Amino acid sequence: MTNDSRRLRFGMVGGGDATSVGALHRNALRLNGDTELVAGVFSHDLEKSRRIGAELGVAEDRVYASAEEMAVAEAARPDGIDFVDISTPNAFHYPASKAFMQQGIHVACEKPLCLTPEEGEDLELVAAESGTLFCLMHTFTGHAMSREARALYEDGVIGQLRTVVVEYPQDWLVDALEQETEQDKTWRSIPELSGRGAAIGDIGSHMENWVHYVTGLRVTAVLANLEAIGAGTMLDNNFQVITKFENGASGFFWGSQVAVGYDNAFKVILLGEKGSIEFWQENNNYLVLRLRDQPAQILSRGSSYSRPESLKYLRTPKGHPEGLTEAFANIYSAFTDAVRDRQAGVVTPEHDYGYPTLSMGLAGVRFFNACVDSQEAGNTWVQL
Ligand SMILES: NC(=O)c1ccc[n+]([C@@H]2O[C@H](COP(=O)([O-])OP(=O)(O)OC[C@H]3O[C@@H](n4cnc5c(N)ncnc54)[C@H](O)[C@@H]3O)[C@@H](O)[C@H]2O)c1
Known part of the structure; x- marks a missing residue:
């Protein structure tokens, strides 16, 4: 700064x-x-x-x-x-x-x-x-352990991505979406306000973004099934998407806003050539790292072995959990560093500050629109 x-x-x-x-x-x-x-x-x-x-x-x-x-x-x-x-x-x-x-x-x-x-x-x-400058508020990238995952991936600890599984079940919209009528729709169900997809744009965009943010890999093709469970008038609230990435890796994304009993269980398993990284936002002070022929390791935020990229945002000692507010604050901290630098005439690529960028956002918009295209074409592969 x-x-x-x-x-x-x-x-x-x-x-x-x-x-x-x-x-x-x-x-x-x-x-x-x-x-x-x-x-x-x-x-x-x-x-x-x-x-x-x-x-x-x-x-x-x-x-x-x-x-x-x-x-x-x-x-x-x-x-x-x-x-x-x-x-x-x-x-x-x-x-x-x-x-x-x-x-x-x-x-x-x-x-x-x-x-x-x-x-x-x-x-x-x-x-x-x-x-x-443009900072996109994809919250989960702000968790210190998302920064840790990104640093581990960039350092080649698990090797090139081979496949990824992302699930994001929530149930906070069960009542709002399943029982809504034409008269009391929330903006999330109105295409002119929400976009062509509801859940796929709302939470599917987080899923694509986290993988993109951590691995740097863009989705190049999707095969999607989008569903509106519980009523006839609303947009999708449950989806499955098979993805292909630019390095040839594949992925499977399941998201739901009507998954009864689930709070906000965003979870990613990145599987590489040498190992895997597991991130669960409801337990976001930890990562699970699995390497070949070694016992699984639970990495704890703020530890002596943590990467500088995550230690930079340490706010409370390890074992004292940080959460959503800190994740937003970390994104803002990176962004305000960039704003101050820019005002001082220092021009650094936005990627280097560590906040999600406009070009990542565009990739996300292409992703969820391609998922809707896939659904509308009868669940066929769509290239991005
Ligand atoms: N990053 C995250 O984790 C996260 C979480 C929730 C929502 N969101 C995103 O945040 C956005 C808002 O979602 P929300 O849940 O807060 O919605 P909301 O409906 O609870 O709140 C929207 C707010 O915007 C105001 N508003 C509406 N139209 C406006 C206009 N034309 N000009 C100025 N203000 C206007 C409303 O008065 C309201 O205060 C959405 O794009 C959503 O995708 C992101």
């Missing part, structure tokens, strides 16, 4: 409700303690947005009616925001990100990046033209 101790100023688009992920973002940024919230569009309802802004201590004249208005106004201020945090429903990620990048304002945005590959390609062009 360059030597600039000023708190970075940020604004929010979305994140108004206490239960929204944007509230978690604020907690994570408070944990880091090097930023201040000064502007926002906290809801599409301006009155509600003003009320929330006042509760959060944002000056009245910096609560805006739209992302576009906020981007122009903040860019014109000498004390304008250094970056924006976008945590709206999916459909608004693209127009909001574009509006801020066009004004030269760096963006941290929730996943998935956007709804279509065309939108993602456009964002790549705008980022290149404007020179802005």
Whole structure:
């Protein structure tokens, strides 16, 4: 990090409700303690947005009616925001990100990046033209042991990936999705707001992203089965996908938002030529490393043998579990390092900071759209 101790100023688009992920973002940024919230569009309802802004201590004249208005106004201020945090429903990620990048304002945005590959390609062009940074909030990459897995993989500890199994069962949407009617749909079931897929874009994007983040490998083909269990009107809430990766490895992804009895059981087994790595987000302070002809090892966060890439983000001693808020805070910490460097004229590739990038987000959008294509074509292989 360059030597600039000023708190970075940020604004929010979305994140108004206490239960929204944007509230978690604020907690994570408070944990880091090097930023201040000064502007926002906290809801599409301006009155509600003003009320929330006042509760959060944002000056009245910096609560805006739209992302576009906020981007122009903040860019014109000498004390304008250094970056924006976008945590709206999916459909608004693209127009909001574009509006801020066009004004030269760096963006941290929730996943998935956007709804279509065309939108993602456009964002790549705008980022290149404007020179802005883009951080995609794929939470699980922020866990210290995800960083450890990435360092182990990059060091060749398990060799080249041969196959991967990812499962992500949750049941928090059982009531919302199985019993929903046309009248009370959540935005997650409305294609114009969610995208062509629901669960596949919502949690499938996390699955593809974690494997991509850790191994650097892109998915090149998918064969998908997407299902809407429990009702006739909604998008998918359960899926299986067979994947092919650019190095010839294969994968199997199962995700479900109606898996009764499962909380948030994201689990990955990466199987390489020499061994395997197992990561389970509900037990994210540990990794299981299995090497040929050796007993399985349980690697603990913050240990003497831990890689610098994970030790860098150590917040509590080992055995005192860190969790979701720390994962978000770690992603933000990497991103604000990048923002400070960029402001000081230091240009380092975004990949090197360790946060998920725009190009990873585009790969994710291509992935889940290809899964929908596969389903719509009668469960056939689709090349990305
Ligand atoms: N990274 C993660 O682990 C994670 C977890 C949950 C959600 N998400 C992502 O975060 C995003 C939001 O999900 P959520 O669960 O918080 O949804 P939510 O419906 O709980 O909250 C969305 C918030 O955005 C506000 N909003 C809606 N439209 C807006 C607009 N046009 N302008 C400004 N604000 C607007 C709403 O008032 C609300 O406060 C989604 O893209 C979702 O995929 C990511």
